[in-house]
Amino acid sequence: MLATGSRVFGTGTITGNLTNGGLVSIGDSTTGLMTVTGNYTQTAAGSLTTGIGGLAAGTQFDRLSVTGSATLGGTLNLALLGAFNPAVGNTFQILVSSASVTGQFATVTGTTIPGGKSFMVGYNAADVTLTVTSPLMAASTLGQDTVAGMPAESGESLSRERLQPLVDAAIARWSAAGLDAERLQFLRSVAVQIADLPGAYLGMAAGQTIWLDRDASGFGWFVDDSPDAAAEFHPVGLDRASQAIGGSQATGRVDLLTAVAHELGHVLGLEHSHGTDPYGDLMALMLEPDVRHVPTASDVDELLARCDVGS
Numbered sequence: 016m017l018a019t020g021s022r023v024f025g026t027g028t029i030t031g032n033l034t035n036g037g038l039v040s041i042g043d044s045t046t047g048l049m050t051v052t053g054n055y056t057q058t059a060a061g062s063l064t065t066g067i068g069g070l071a072a073g074t075q076f077d078r079l080s081v082t083g084s085a086t087l088g089g090t091l092n093l094a095l096l097g098a099f100n101p102a103v104g105n106t107f108q109i110l111v112s113s114a115s116v117t118g119q120f121a122t123v124t125g126t127t128i129p130g131g132k133s134f135m136v137g138y139n140a141a142d143v144t145l146t147v148t149s150p151l152m153a154a155s156t157l158g159q160d161t162v163a164g165m166p167a168e169s170g171e172s173l174s175r176e177r178l179q180p181l182v183d184a185a186i187a188r189w190s191a192a193g194l195d196a197e198r199l200q201f202l203r204s205v206a207v208q209i210a211d212l213p214g215a216y217l218g219m220a221a222g223q224t225i226w227l228d229r230d231a232s233g234f235g236w237f238v239d240d241s242p243d244a245a246a247e248f249h250p251v252g253l254d255r256a257s258q259a260i261g262g263s264q265a266t267g268r269v270d271l272l273t274a275v276a277h278e279l280g281h282v283l284g285l286e287h288s289h290g291t292d293p294y295g296d297l298m299a300l301m302l303e304p305d306v307r308h309v310p311t312a313s314d315v316d317e318l319l320a321r322c323d324v325g326s
């Protein structure tokens with residue numbers, strides 16, 4: 016038992032069960048591998064500090080290897096080391112168990128990565144794996160219809176029942192933009208999760224999973240009851256954007272159809288765009304309340320062009 020206030024630093028092997036109610040910091044000044052030959056239990060008072068300085072497990076980033084089961088709680092502190100700046104899609108298996116992993120860290124610090132990226136913590140049956148994502152961020156509005164930064168009181172919190180029709184509608188929009196049948200089928204297999212994402216995050220994607228923030232970062236979602244029409248929006252900008260008509264249900268809220276279509280774009284292989292339209296476009300890093308983007312033929316062209324690179 017590692018009591019509150021006590022610490023274990025370094026790499027190597029700890030023989031026997033370890034209950035962490037203090038601080039375990041693998042590697043400390045350098046990265047490495049810590050092995051527990053037994054069960055690892057982290058209590059609500061416990062912290063685990065994991066350094067990440069490269070892609071190689073146990074040498075460039077810290078790994079906790081447990082021969083028994085791992086039961087998690089408390090805090091995970093992530094520390095980027097040196098000038099290492101991981102890329103979107105990089106993964107880091109920071110904890111492995113030969114038996115099972117149960118529970119989750121209640122708090123995770125250090126998830127922010129320079130360049131608008133973030134670590135997403137994934138809990139699997141026998142490991143904990145970090146994935147680098149590039150979240151879609153809520154931006155204050157460009158329009159005059161709403162007050163910048165003011166949450167829409169009537170904006171909607173997300174439920175699974177309300178989300179699924181919008182996922183279907185977003186896939187239909189990708190179909191309308193010309194996406195091929197094989198990729199459309201792939202999109203139907205994507206796992207869509209509702210989560211309480213930190214800060215201004217609206218959504219993120221990694222692998223074949225997308226996450227959407229429960230309350231659109233405080234703005235509330237516009238969950239369109241007729242997502243195949245656009246009665247609440249009128250066109251603005253460079254033919255790729257439309258804006259909520261003042262007083263419509265969409266005003267002051269973040270458009271869920273846009274956010275889902277954006278994250279599906281990542282799953283298809285698109286990265287964030289750097290367009291010149293002040294209203295942004297579907298794959299822009301920021302999404303304003305009031306604004307809708309849908310996939311266009313040029314989005315499909317771009318992802319086909321990406322796939323052609325190097326082939």
Ligand SMILES: [Zn+2]
Binds near residue numbers: 151277
């Ligand atoms: Zn994005």
